[in-house]
Amino acid sequence: MIRDITIGQYYSVDSTIHRLDPRVKILGTLAYMISLFTFRDFAGYAVAVLFFALVLALSKVPFSYAARGLKPIFILMAFTAFLNLFWTDGTVFFRVGALAVTWEGLYKMIYISLRLILLVLGSSLMTLTTTPNQLTDGLERIFGPLKVFRVPVHEMAMMMSIALRFIPILIEETNRIMKAQTARGADFESGNLLQRLRNMLPLLIPLFVSAIRRATDLALAMDARCYHGGAGRTKMYPLRYRVNDFVAYGCLVAYIVILRAVVWVCPW
Amino acid sequence: MKGLGSEKMMGESKPKPEKAKLMIDARGVTHEYSRRDAEGNVMGIIQAVDGVDLQVTPGEFVAVLGANGSGKSTLAKHINALLVPTEGTLYVDGKDTGNQENVLAIRQLAGMVFQNPDNQIVSNVVEEDVGFGPENIGVPSEKILERVEESLKSVGMYEYRKQSPNRLSGGQKQRVAIAGIMAMHPRCIVLDEATSMLDPSGRKNVLDTVRKLNREEGITVVLITHYMEEAVEADRIFVMRQGKVALSGTPREVFGKPEILEACRVELPDITKIGLGLRRAGLDIPKVVLTEEELLSCVTGSGAFPEKA
Ligand SMILES: Nc1ncnc2c1ncn2[C@@H]1O[C@H](COP(=O)(O)OP(=O)(O)OP(=O)(O)O)[C@@H](O)[C@H]1O
Ligand SMILES: [Mg+2]
Numbered sequence: 001m002i003r004d005i006t007i008g009q010y011y012s013v014d015s016t017i018h019r020l021d022p023r024v025k026i027l028g029t030l031a032y033m034i035s036l037f038t039f040r041d042f043a044g045y046a047v048a049v050l051f052f053a054l055v056l057a058l059s060k061v062p063f064s065y066a067a068r069g070l071k072p073i074f075i076l077m078a079f080t081a082f083l084n085l086f087w088t089d090g091t092v093f094f095r096v097g098a099l100a101v102t103w104e105g106l107y108k109m110i111y112i113s114l115r116l117i118l119l120v121l122g123s124s125l126m127t128l129t130t131t132p133n134q135l136t137d138g139l140e141r142i143f144g145p146l147k148v149f150r151v152p153v154h155e156m157a158m159m160m161s162i163a164l165r166f167i168p169i170l171i172e173e174t175n176r177i178m179k180a181q182t183a184r185g186a187d188f189e190s191g192n193l194l195q196r197l198r199n200m201l202p203l204l205i206p207l208f209v210s211a212i213r214r215a216t217d218l219a220l221a222m223d224a225r226c227y228h229g230g231a232g233r234t235k236m237y238p239l240r241y242r243v244n245d246f247v248a249y250g251c252l253v254a255y256i257v258i259l260r261a262v263v264w265v266c267p268w
Numbered sequence: 269m270k271g272l273g274s275e276k277m278m279g280e281s282k283p284k285p286e287k288a289k290l291m292i293d294a295r296g297v298t299h300e301y302s303r304r305d306a307e308g309n310v311m312g313i314i315q316a317v318d319g320v321d322l323q324v325t326p327g328e329f330v331a332v333l334g335a336n337g338s339g340k341s342t343l344a345k346h347i348n349a350l351l352v353p354t355e356g357t358l359y360v361d362g363k364d365t366g367n368q369e370n371v372l373a374i375r376q377l378a379g380m381v382f383q384n385p386d387n388q389i390v391s392n393v394v395e396e397d398v399g400f401g402p403e404n405i406g407v408p409s410e411k412i413l414e415r416v417e418e419s420l421k422s423v424g425m426y427e428y429r430k431q432s433p434n435r436l437s438g439g440q441k442q443r444v445a446i447a448g449i450m451a452m453h454p455r456c457i458v459l460d461e462a463t464s465m466l467d468p469s470g471r472k473n474v475l476d477t478v479r480k481l482n483r484e485e486g487i488t489v490v491l492i493t494h495y496m497e498e499a500v501e502a503d504r505i506f507v508m509r510q511g512k513v514a515l516s517g518t519p520r521e522v523f524g525k526p527e528i529l530e531a532c533r534v535e536l537p538d539i540t541k542i543g544l545g546l547r548r549a550g551l552d553i554p555k556v557v558l559t560e561e562e563l564l565s566c567v568t569g570s571g572a573f574p575e576k577a
Contacts, residue, residue: 010392012430012431132391133391133396161392165389168434169386213387214384218387218390220345221382222400223350224348224375224379224382225379225390225448225449225452226375226376226401228372228404232406233403233404234403234406234407234412235409235412236399236403236409236412236413
């Protein structure tokens with residue numbers, strides 16, 4: 001079940017979206033995420049959902065696959081929805097004991113949940129259609145100018161890509177250790193919060209030891225393959241904007257214009 | 269003063285012609301690890317490698333055997349300049365590993381495959397991982413693509429180029445790791461127990477790949493292993509014990525000295541053991557039998573068993 005986390009997992013298929021320059025996808029996702037915070041109207045959400053659906057269709061990633069990214073944040077979503085539903089002032093339309101549900105609360109719950117869902121879906125789609133290497137290349141290029149200020153852009157990009165590579169491996173390891181410790185009588189399910197945290201120790205300690213081991217091994221393997229930082233490094237697939245990328249930027253601008261127009265025109 | 273350009277990779281080590289003929293030339297290589305306590309004071313010194321002399325010619329396939337802790341990995345890391353000798357010198361293709369300027373050239377020349385398949389793959393896509401080495405040494409983009417294709421084909425993993433390494437078997441991952449090294453156009457590959465985490469078929473696949481590269485492309489191979497069956501096919505075997513080379517020679521010579529091997533805590537290959545057993549039982553079989561075919565022909569030839577029609 002922990003294996004279902006799709007953030008950072010590449011969905012290998014050939015599509016228009018997959019072939020886009022990662023910079024377009026990163027900046028596009030960022031713009032899309034920011035755009036979600038600029039309105040509260042349902043008409044706006046209709047545009048945002050439509051845009052996402054369009055990109056999803058173009059990407060050939062099955063919806064069920066992209067939606068897997070939602071599972072891990074489900075609790076967070078339920079929690080915020082719950083808070084917003086019961087703790088918003090306004091006209092009461094429904095009462096459960098001491099708790100009052102207001103129209104404003106209901107409205108807020110719906111749009112905040114929608115916003116969260118779209119945020120997660122949008123960023124998952126980016127990582128599903130972009131290999132971690134492309135992602136880091138993109139980030140490295142976007143933030144490249146910061147090197148002037150001695151920001152270790154290349155190193156940070158490399159760290160990120162390695163973290164992404166090892167997420168599934170460490171998750172698998174967590175499952176394995178969990179099973180091994182359960183077989184020895186460890187109990188991860190019962191007890192109060194404090195007890196549960198304490199019970200996590202036999203899981204966390206071996207996990208840390210193994211992660212450090214892996215890190216040492218990997219560092220050695222990278223050294224052995226002549227890795228010596230970003231200086232003098234070439235790229236197998238150097239980033240170059242193509243026609244499609246400019247078209248994509250155009251679509252993004254169109255989306256924002258349409259969104260603003262719709263939000264401005266429609267009252268709800 | 270002449271030939272300045274062609275010799276710039278040699279660093280400052282005096283280029284003696286006879287040195288360059290050897291792929292690996294270890295002279296009295298010693299490596300000491302100091303064990304420290306919590307405050308960082310030296311508690312003791314372990315001589316992991318102790319005065320090793322070892323010469324490997326280009327195109328040779330050598331195996332290194334030895335018990336746990338005998339210093340095999342430490343020695344292997346010297347060949348790739350991951351470690352530098354605390355005493356003695358080691359030349360790879362005539363370049364002194366102790367000279368900092370040579371390090372990148374040496375790592376490109378002598379690749380290393382490690383034990384754990386997961387912990388040496390850098391990228392989430394097979395072909396990008398294979399391209400990692402060439403990217404590091406600044407190969408132009410189009411050339412990287414060519415090299416990646418060529419080396420993935422040479423290990424038989426070309427059709428997996430777009431896949432995630434997580435979906436590959438251990439043996440396939442190790443072949444990807446080998447491709448990643450081949451893409452740097454090395455002349456030597458060091459495999460440090462590269463097959464020990466694999467199942468028998470994965471092991472066979474990896475070993476076949478290595479043998480093919482050795483035979484067809486003349487890549488020098490240093491194979492560190494605990495599997496005697498893998499060592500049997502080497503040109504030469506080095507057996508290590510407590511940091512020293514205790515025994516070296518062809519497989520026939522080495523496996524012909526069971527007493528020394530026992531002292532090194534190295535077993536004989538199964539076939540050799542069977543051969544010895546049959547010999548003790550009175551069959552006319554030579555002291556060292558290395559392959560199944562050899563044993564069969566001895567057994568049938570000696571008339572001990574009637575040949576099957
Ligand atoms: N980083 C280190 N720090 C201190 N001591 C070390 C270190 N690495 C290895 N040693 C010690 O050096 C000796 C040789 O270790 P090495 O790993 O080379 O053996 P090995 O022959 O590869 O063994 P194995 O078959 O288990 O892989 C051992 O006694 C080991 O404890
Ligand atoms: Mg070892």
